Amino acid sequence: MKNKKYINLRFIVLLSLGIVIFSACEREFSDDVEFAEFPPNGDVFIDAFSAGLDYFPFVDAGADPEAFSVETNEVFAGDASMRFDVPSFGNGFVGATFNTTAQRDLSGFDALTFYAKASQAASIDAVGFGISGETGNRFQVTLNGLGVSTRWQKYIIPIPNATNLTSETGLFWLAEGASFEGDEGGYVLFFDEIQFEKLGTVAQPSPAIFSGEDLTEQTFTGSTSTVTGLTQTFNLSSGENVTVQAAPSYFNFESSDTDVAQVNELGEIAIVGEGTAVITALLGGVAARGSLEITSGGGLEAAPTPTVPEANVSSIFSDAYTNATESNFTPGFGGSTTETTMISANGNAVLSYVNNNFTGILFENTVDGTNRTTLHMDVFAQEPGVSFEVQIRDVGANQMIETDVNTGFPTEDDRDFRFTVNGLTVGEWNSIDIPLDGDIASQKNNLGALILVGGPNFLLDNIYFFTE
Known part of the structure; x- marks a missing residue:
């Protein structure tokens, strides 16, 4: 991985030659052939930012823009790592997204992986990928409460459904800080070898909506609701189950009666008529646990008319x-x-x-x-x-x-x-x-x-x- 520039240069030269030879054969392509529009580059940070990558701190939310730096003394492999100085309570927090100007086709991978350690044992509030202005965060993934120790360890964040990630720019993000006096803060967090990989050991998908619960709701025509509690769980080769928060666009939502309730790609439910409908979902062809049974009694009655002068x-x-x-x-x-x-x-x-x-x-x-x-x-x-x-x-x-x-x-x-x-x-x-x-x-x-x-x-x- 440390000779990446040299390897890529050779690949480009060979690929160029291949294209010339291939074109000379004048071979016709089948109508069924699909061409990737963006490069399948899974690198995020390996000794340096990958092509087009940049750092965007959540300044408007109170993040410390100076909390991030590139570290050369504390690394897992190679010459450099990412360093985040987590402030003590009352001094902001670490929060940023790492986005690329060159869209990536990540559909061939099944996980975001990285190595991490900290100057003290800590639990990272949120880490993941998919915060992207180009897609409106449609495929954001969040892993909450990731525990790190003082030794380097590899971590895996599974992709809920990689077929969605054909033009992604949001490659990594995190948010960590002390929420109250006595909460962990004032320590240093390191990341290294951040990349998307095809592990082949991310298995047994178990998606859920409404946190896996079967809910009921009395409502009325003209009201709206939202599908919440959206998660995807995978089993890893270690035997560990990892659950991530998945954006609604990973799911295919269904209503049993669209004359009563309609649900869009963002999980927004519109009540359009009287009756009962059940909201369910699929993720990657797997039925999600949880549902919402909605009963609409028609239009909403007005609240009582006040009588106080x-x-x-x-x-x-x-x-x-x-x-x-x-x-x-x-x-x-x-x-x-x-x-x-x-x-x-x-x-x-x-x-x-x-x-x-x-x-x-x-x-x-x-x-x-x-x-x-x-x-x-x-x-x-x-x-x-x-x-x-x-x-x-x-x-x-x-x-x-x-x-x-x-x-x-x-x-x-x-x-x-x-x-x-x-x-x-x-x-x-x-x-x-x-x-x-x-x-x-x-x-x-x-x-x-x-x-x-x-x-x-x-x-x-x-x-x-x-x-x-």
């Missing part, structure tokens, strides 16, 4: 009142998986939250809730077990949301109150009244946000503060 209301989101402030319903918090959309229920606007882990409603102008006693919201649960926390946040005199990075709680200038919404009746609107008591009772003159944690799927309407 407008003079006693400070509205955040409701067609029944003039809102007290404009709000940002899609703040794009880092690490959030939430998909927030605005849909219609009998002509009324409704907020739809899908796959929510945490998101927020950020008020453009603070609301004076000094004389308000209660927060009201109408919640529609589409499935059993919906539960989420509402954090009512007063942002203080500086009117800025501030959170202590160590505790996750507001700083001294801010106050909040946390209330858990659960016990909801499925398939209908539930009216929830949350009293403004506890820590926020003494400071609610600069109400600036509602933080929503958990769910994962629910609808909201008629969100307003009012006086009893």
Whole structure:
């Protein structure tokens, strides 16, 4: 592998001669012959960047752009390795993608392999391939929690279905950092001999959707959902099973009744009619474990019409009142998986939250809730077990949301109150009244946000503060 440039040069010369001789024979090709449009080059980093490869740190997400370097003293083989200096907690993280300007045909390989070690035992948050602007990350693969030691060891990330990778540019990526005080950080991580290989020992594929569970969901025409929990598991020659997170485009999704539910390549499910449909999937011709049975009762009924006089209301989101402030319903918090959309229920606007882990409603102008006693919201649960926390946040005199990075709680200038919404009746609107008591009772003159944690799927309407 260390004579790569010389070997490639010889190959190019010989190939050129072959083409001349072959052309002289004037042999005709069958219509069934398929020609690869891009080179089948599996090299990523072997002593140096492979052809066209470059480094793109996740600076906008807070990654340290200086964390990466090429190391010449600590190597597994040859002359150089990749070095990542993982910052200590509070100083950003290591995060980058390594992409090539020359698209590669990786369909002949079955795994990304590399050697890795660290200055201390550690667990890498995420590592993989397929982050690519050209493909919109359609074939992204993620391996979470990869354990590394202080000795060089070979690691294998299987390709879920290599036939998809005929024009790939995203060859490697990783993200690692300390998430809290005491979490691993302040150490050095090394990678070497990163390449795509045809091992021939990656076997027994076992794909899954919805994490292998058979789920049910009550829904309505016009709503949307998303296939989640997408994984592919392979057995390696060592006997170890390796599970990766696979992008939706690796799968072929199916709906048992497309007059009820339709699902596209991205795993986005659109409910188009009344009835029941089951969503399943194949990956590489293998049936995925897990499914979603969707029952649509037709159109969504409107939430109950509020009866509180407008003079006693400070509205955040409701067609029944003039809102007290404009709000940002899609703040794009880092690490959030939430998909927030605005849909219609009998002509009324409704907020739809899908796959929510945490998101927020950020008020453009603070609301004076000094004389308000209660927060009201109408919640529609589409499935059993919906539960989420509402954090009512007063942002203080500086009117800025501030959170202590160590505790996750507001700083001294801010106050909040946390209330858990659960016990909801499925398939209908539930009216929830949350009293403004506890820590926020003494400071609610600069109400600036509602933080929503958990769910994962629910609808909201008629969100307003009012006086009893």
